[in-house]
């Protein structure tokens with residue numbers, strides 16, 4: 250079981266191609282997650298304390314979940330809970346299967362604790378994932394924690410038909426997620442970010458809303474924002490989305506901006522085309538959380554994601570207005586112990602600040 254340990258944050262893995270390291274981790278996690286022994290060992294190594302919070306009418310053991318993109322094919326859902334995450338988001342899933350962009354398409358800047366990726370929604374497509382998840386459910390291999398599905402637009406579908414594309418994917422996955430994240434902010438599918446424009450956005454939300462009405466079940470829809478939009482544009486997008494009944498905001502996706510490189514290795518990563526995640530994204534994501542909280546008057550839940558890698562960055566996101574949190578890059582650089590270490594830190598901050606629960610701290614900075 251050193252297995253899970255060796256998967257992340259291991260210096261040897263940093264020497265091999267980033268995507269290969271990720272595939273090795275996923276393969277091991279899938280098998281560990283599906284065995285009872287594997288789950289209990291992960292649990293004993295990585296169990297996080299309880300810092301309960303109720304969001305979207307669901308109880309989360311604590312706010313921290315796995316961000317989209319790590320488990321694109323929904324292969325290791327049980328492993329994420331056993332690793333201490335209180336919820337996870339699988340995908341991005343598209344209606345049609347996609348290979349994604351040619352490799353290499355994932356790069357590390359270790360000194361900056363940052364990743365650059367241009368995966369391009371490589372995934373087996375909504376029908377295959379639905380089949381996979383139906384099999385898991387019927388074999389009792391489904392986590393007790395909330396599961397979100399990240400939905401992207403298929404590359405071959407033009408923006409004019411994006412509404413139908415998103416809606417069909419949600420329709421297919423309806424029974425296999427507790428909430429749906431509409432991803433209109435990945436930089437790696439040409440034209441995707443244009444979907445933040447009013448007409449496209451309205452059409453997507455209306456199409457998705459009609460699926461929800463048909464199903465007669467109020468599963469929450471969240472909209473994932475780009476950190477590269479201007480604040481006024483972000484406010485505009487949120488106000489349209491709120492008018493059309495969006496239930497939550499995810500702030501943020503990766504950025505196409507770059508910090509100044511520190512080393513040759515980061516120069517190589519930063520000159521690669523794609524979206525940057527990890528520590529350099531943290532301050533902009535925080536700004537977007539603050540803007541979203543302000544624009545919505547704290548009325549709809551925000552998921553904070555981008556550079557969260559410590560109790561301090563997690564706490565900042567909470568007091569800026571995030572009810573839930575996610576991370577991806579910190580798992581790569583710090584390994585799985587980062588989950589319980591952040592959650593322990595949050596528990597301490599709640600106590601030290603004199604709050605009776607973490608929900609009292611959400612958006613506290615704005616008071």
Ligand SMILES: Cc1cc2nc3c(=O)[nH]c(=O)nc-3n(C[C@H](O)[C@H](O)[C@H](O)COP(=O)(O)O)c2cc1C
Pocket residue numbers: 316317318319340341342355364366368370399432435473501502503526527528530554555556557575576577578579
């Ligand atoms: C390799 C990789 C693939 C990603 N794929 C997706 C995706 O399919 N959908 C999505 O909404 N976000 C995707 N993301 C973005 C993450 O969910 C997250 O928003 C971003 O990485 C910032 O968080 P972090 O700084 O903790 O990594 C991806 C990120 C990485 C590094």
